[in-house]
Amino acid sequence: MPDNAQQFASDNYSGICPEAWAAMAEANQGHQRAYGDDEWTARAADHFRRLFETDCEVFFAFNGTAANSLALASLCQSYHSVICSETAHVETDECGAPEFFSNGSKLLLARTENGKLTPQAIREIALKRQDIHYPKPRVVTLTQATEVGTVYRPEEVRAISQVCKELNLNLHMDGARFSNACAFLGCSPAELTWKAGVDVLCFGGTKNGMAVGEAIIFFNKALAEDFDYRCKQAGQLASKMRYLSAPWVGILQDDAWLKYANHANRCAQLLASLVQDVPGVSLMFPVEANGVFLQLSEPAIAALTARGWRFYTFIGAGGARFMCSWDTDEARVRQLAADIREVMSA
Numbered sequence: 001m002p003d004n005a006q007q008f009a010s011d012n013y014s015g016i017c018p019e020a021w022a023a024m025a026e027a028n029q030g031h032q033r034a035y036g037d038d039e040w041t042a043r044a045a046d047h048f049r050r051l052f053e054t055d056c057e058v059f060f061a062f063n064g065t066a067a068n069s070l071a072l073a074s075l076c077q078s079y080h081s082v083i084c085s086e087t088a089h090v091e092t093d094e095c096g097a098p099e100f101f102s103n104g105s106k107l108l109l110a111r112t113e114n115g116k117l118t119p120q121a122i123r124e125i126a127l128k129r130q131d132i133h134y135p136k137p138r139v140v141t142l143t144q145a146t147e148v149g150t151v152y153r154p155e156e157v158r159a160i161s162q163v164c165k166e167l168n169l170n171l172h173m174d175g176a177r178f179s180n181a182c183a184f185l186g187c188s189p190a191e192l193t194w195k196a197g198v199d200v201l202c203f204g205g206t207k208n209g210m211a212v213g214e215a216i217i218f219f220n221k222a223l224a225e226d227f228d229y230r231c232k233q234a235g236q237l238a239s240k241m242r243y244l245s246a247p248w249v250g251i252l253q254d255d256a257w258l259k260y261a262n263h264a265n266r267c268a269q270l271l272a273s274l275v276q277d278v279p280g281v282s283l284m285f286p287v288e289a290n291g292v293f294l295q296l297s298e299p300a301i302a303a304l305t306a307r308g309w310r311f312y313t314f315i316g317a318g319g320a321r322f323m324c325s326w327d328t329d330e331a332r333v334r335q336l337a338a339d340i341r342e343v344m345s346a
Contacts, residue, residue: 001308006325006332009310011177011290014325016247017209017260023250024211027242036060036241044245047252048203048217053190057224059216060244061236064089064176067202067214069097070230072139074223075170075200078103080138082172083125085112087147089174101234106135114285115146116156119163126167140164141172144181144192148284149268149291151181154196161197170223171197176204176214179261180289194219209251209260209326213244260326264290267324267333274337280344284319292322296344303343309336 007013016024023040032038045058061067068090072082082098084091086109090098099105110121117140126137140160145151152160157173164171173193175181178201182189193201199220205213218224231237238244251257272287275294284293295318296304304311304320312321322336 005308006327006329007310008322008324008336009312011207011264011323011325013310014209014327016211017251017256017326019250019254019256020210020247021250023246024243027246032242034239034241035237036245038242038245040242040249041245044215044248044252047249048215051189051252052193052217052219053188054194054219055221056194057218057221057227059224059227059231060238060241060248061214061216061231062212062238062244063206064174064202064204064214065094065097066234066236067216068141068172068174069094069101070227070234070236071172071200071202071216072098072105072141073102074227074230075172076102076105076138078105079135081106081108081135082139082141083108083110083117083122083137083169084141085110085115085117085143085146087112087115088141088143089147089176090141092147101230105138108135108137112146114150115143115148116150116152117142117160119159122160122163123167126169137167137169139170139172141174143174143176145177145184145289145291148293149287149289150285151184151288152192153185154187154191157192157196157198164197170199170220173198173201175201176207177289178203179208179257180265183258183261183265184288199223205248205251207325208257210247213247215248261290264324264326264328267328267330268292268322270330271322271324271333271337274334275340278341278344281340290324292324294320294322294340296320296340299346300340300343303346304339307339307343309339
């Protein structure tokens with residue numbers, strides 16, 4: 001199998017979608033003002049305001065770790081804590097960056113149901129201790145879609161928001177795969193965020209056809225005070241900002257972001273449907289976004305790897321994650337499914 005063959009380890013393996021590439025090429029004509037004072041950055045921010053049907057503050061960062069960490073740091077002090085899922089990306093895959101950028105705000109891990117936080121779990125953590133010796137809960141962060149591929153419904157976000165308001169907690173959403181969640185639910189971005197009570201969203205572009213770049217969107221504009229200084233201090237203020245913002249114009253202006261998310265989701269559903277009857281194969285979680293989590297035998301995992309397939313196996317013994325991307329070829333999905341069937345029957 002060639003090294004550049006389509007793989008299913010991560011949606012970060014994919015290239016740049018045509019719309020993002022074309023926008024970058026267009027932005028490359030002539031000179032523009034630096035540090036975000038350019039027309040492309042203004043256009044991208046306006047596209048987000050139209051998409052979310054509200055006035056909001058929009059900032060751009062290079063990657064999701066920076067976006068999440070800086071957003072969380074802006075919502076709490078160093079003596080505060082952040083309630084998150086036990087499988088949240090900020091907990092498992094960001095190398096302590098949320099704690100680093102907040103000068104030590106502790107992550108408090110809550111139990112989940114299919115990867116999703118519940119109001120009850122949040123309440124339990126928030127009220128567990130209220131003495132001065134314990135970091136004071138200040139923020140709840142949701143991963144949308146979750147790290148196990150499930151999706152919060154608007155009513156679930158609203159229920160969590162209600163608890164947050166009751167307990168004086170800010171609500172942050174890590175939307176690395178927010179596009180896939182919107183595509184699955186068929187609801188508007190507004191319904192899934194500020195209308196449901198989200199204060200801040202980190203909207204992922206990298207996993208949906210961009211080369212690099214995430215948007216940090218403050219629906220509660222008061223929380224965005226001095227956020228531009230945080231970005232600068234953290235090395236996230238791009239001097240040639242138009243190359244971060246222009247791709248957003250490309251994928252937002254004609255809804256390419258949603259088209260590609262729908263495609264990735266459909267490919268995940270196709271993979272799940274093609275292997276659901278294979279003896280010994282079982283779905284570990286519902287397929288709601290662009291990820292498929294399968295329970296396979298250890299020999300089958302080894303055999304797939306030997307055939308050149310790349311996928312993650314960090315879910316536990318026999319657990320395998322297959323991610324579909326904006327450009328996944330359905331023929332490639334069928335080839336993978338055929339190989340899964342073959343190695344499981346060997």
